Amino acid sequence: MNTIEIQYSYFKDLERLTKTGLYSYLFIFVWFAIISTVGTKNVFSFFVNPETCEVFLIILGSINLFQVIKLISDKIQWLGEFHIWLDNKLFRFLYKSNEIILRELLTLLEPKERSILDQLTIDKRTSIAQSVFAKLSDDQSIFANLLRRGIFRSWIWYWITMYGISIFLVLTLVSATKMIFLPSLYSKVLFISIGSFAGLQIFLGLILGYNLIRVTKNIIREITDLHRIEIITLLRAQMK
Numbered sequence: 001m002n003t004i005e006i007q008y009s010y011f012k013d014l015e016r017l018t019k020t021g022l023y024s025y026l027f028i029f030v031w032f033a034i035i036s037t038v039g040t041k042n043v044f045s046f047f048v049n050p051e052t053c054e055v056f057l058i059i060l061g062s063i064n065l066f067q068v069i070k071l072i073s074d075k076i077q078w079l080g081e082f083h084i085w086l087d088n089k090l091f092r093f094l095y096k097s098n099e100i101i102l103r104e105l106l107t108l109l110e111p112k113e114r115s116i117l118d119q120l121t122i123d124k125r126t127s128i129a130q131s132v133f134a135k136l137s138d139d140q141s142i143f144a145n146l147l148r149r150g151i152f153r154s155w156i157w158y159w160i161t162m163y164g165i166s167i168f169l170v171l172t173l174v175s176a177t178k179m180i181f182l183p184s185l186y187s188k189v190l191f192i193s194i195g196s197f198a199g200l201q202i203f204l205g206l207i208l209g210y211n212l213i214r215v216t217k218n219i220i221r222e223i224t225d226l227h228r229i230e231i232i233t234l235l236r237a238q239m240k
C-alpha cells in the first residue's frame with residue numbers, strides 16, 4: 001500500500017470517528033429536548049419505577065433516533081468550516097497551532113523573506129503554512145512520524161470535545177432558564193448535572209488543546225531540523 005492509500009485509509013477512519021462523536025452529542029441534545037418536553041419530574045418518576053414494556057420501547061426508540069441522526073448528519077458537508085468557526089468562538093487552539101507552525105517555518109528564511117511574509121494577511125500566512133505542511137506530509141517518513149505522535153487523532157478528539165462543549169453549554173443555558181421560570185427540585189438537579197458535564201467538557205477541551213500546542217511545537221521543530229532545505233524551497237515557491 002503506497003503513501004496516498006495509507007493516508008486515505010487513515011483519514012477516512014478519523015472522519016468516521018469525528019462523525020460518531022457528532023452523532024453521540026446530537027443524540028444527547030435531542031434526548032434532553034425530549035426530557036424537557038415530557039417534564040423532568042415525570043422522567044425521574046419513570047426511572048424510580050420503570051416498566052419493562054416502556055423500557056423496551058425507549059431502547060427501541062433510542063436506536064431508531066440514533067439512526068435518524070446519523071442519516072441526517074452524514075449529509076453535512078461543512079464540518080471543516082464548522083470546526084474553524086467553533087474553535088474561533090471558544091479557545092482558538094487551531095489558530096495558535098497554525099501560528100506556531102508558521103513562526104517555526106519562518107525562522108528558516110532570510111530576514112528580508114520573513115518581512116515579506118509578515119506583511120501578508122493572517123489567512124494568507126496560514127494558507128502557506130498549511131500548504132507546506134501538507135506537502136511535507138506526503139513524505140512517508142514524515143507521515144509515519146506524525147502517526148506515531150498521534151497528532152491527527154489528537155485533533156479529532158479535540159473537535160469531538162468541542163461538540164460536547166457547545167452542546168452542553170446550550171443545554172446548561174436551557175436548563176438554567178427552566179430552573180428560573182419553572183423552579184423545582186428536579187429542575188435544579190438537572191441544571192447542576194448538566195452544568196457539571198459542561199464544566200468537565202471545558203476542562204477536557206483545555207487539556208487537549210494545550211497538549212496539541214505542546215505536541216505541535218515539538219513536531220514542527222523536529223521536522224524543520226530534519227528537512228530544512230526542503231522546507232525553505234517549499235516556502236520560497238509559495239511566496240512567488
